[in-house]
């Protein structure tokens with residue numbers, strides 16, 4: 001089949017499908033190419049959504065097994081039905097991926113199911129089940145996302161040494177799980193399986209968990225996760241792994257050269273993700289990549305070939321679904337000639353452990369290394385009325401701002417509902433608010449959000465409850 005479009009999007013993840021819908025709304029004829037049957041990309045199929053479904057189920061299990069005594073409540077015989085738990089996760093994924101398919105169809109986007117490959121800067125070949133299609137377009141958007149990084153010393157076998165995709169679908173709780181990498185994915189899945197009964201050890205090459213986070217907040221989270229029973233080896237490198245019978249023996253070396261061994265049943269390797277460009281034909285058409293294999297773009301998302309644009313995990317920047325979506329919108333609107341200025345530099349990030357760690361803007365380490373004249377205000381949830389009423393009062397808010405109640409530079413929240421609370425800080429930063437503005441904003445009482453106001457008051461030197 002041969003067809004002509006205004007825009008062909010390759011990859012139906014959060015970046016690609018959002019771009020396709022918005023471009024179609026703006027009157028473009030759009031084709032969306034996706035090799036998987038389900039639309040929604042890594043995020044909906046094997047990322048954000050299934051991981052959060054398991055996080056919720058395992059958190060409820062933990063609460064009814066051991067977390068209600070403080071409220072004077074008890075539940076007899078808390079049981080775990082892994083099949084039902086996984087089926088619920090699948091139902092959530094199904095609901096969202098089929099919802100995306102409906103939206104795509106409602107907006108008149110034509111979907112081509114198959115592997116997309118560039119023939120030239122204006123033509124995409126799609127190898128589908130019914131043969132090959134040739135799609136010609138004025139503009140092509142690359143949104144093929146990312147894939148898990150593999151370690152030479154821990155090659156994936158899909159059974160004992162696995163990626164997050166398999167770790168989201170274990171049929172049984174592993175007795176001993178080793179997680180390599182203490183980034184968001186590693187920490188979230190470590191906590192899921194620890195709550196469900198696994199003995200979990202996390203190994204991280206760097207001296208800090210969540211290495212992108214503010215040091216203080218990462219340290220607080222580490223202490224809490226250790227108290228919950230997760231074991232950590234920081235500043236440790238995996239040297240080798242040997243599969244013996246049903247288990248894996250992993251050799252570690254720390255920064256001082258001290259070696260140790262860990263025996264486990266399964267190893268989850270979560271050391272990062274890399275841009276996915278396989279079989280896309282980029283080198284053939286001459287799209288330039290950076291030293292890490294990511295597509296190089298300018299500030300209008302244009303690659304080295306002007307008619308080709310790229311967004312999301314495929315290009316440099318935080319590998320986050322909401323960033324990809326925002327970039328998809330920006331590309332669609334600029335192609336339609338809208339001159340909406342989109343600043344995608346204030347991007348919140350969340351680690352969905354319990355407590356959650358959410359952040360936006362600079363860390364204190366950034367402020368120091370940039371030589372900024374800043375001040376920091378802190379407020380602990382143990383002094384927040386709402387957090388105490390819910391029995392969920394671990395963690396703190398830290399707000400960094402220019403001195404004397406000036407512009408907010410960064411907000412870091414470790415605590416209950418941090419993933420929701422961070423939106424207030426993100427909006428404040430987007431609107432260029434000051435610490436004084438936040439400190440003078442009336443917040444409902446008793447709410448968790450008062451902790452942000454209190455941190456702002458502290459940054460202005462007028463803390464009340466601390």
Ligand SMILES: Cc1cc2nc3c(=O)[nH]c(=O)nc-3n(C[C@H](O)[C@H](O)[C@H](O)COP(=O)(O)OP(=O)(O)OC[C@H]3O[C@@H](n4cnc5c(N)ncnc54)[C@H](O)[C@@H]3O)c2cc1C
Nearest residue numbers: 011013015035041042043047048116145312313319320321
């Ligand atoms: C376990 C896990 C948990 C995560 N949790 C979060 C979270 O809580 N919050 C968050 O913001 N982010 C999270 N992420 C990251 C998030 O999933 C990604 O940042 C996001 O999906 C990137 O979107 P994208 O559109 O760039 O690419 P993707 O979502 O990766 O989509 C790319 C799509 O392109 C398709 N494709 C690739 N090559 C071709 C080709 N040649 N032809 C046709 N189709 C192709 C792929 O099949 C895929 O569907 C998580 C990731 C993982 C793995």
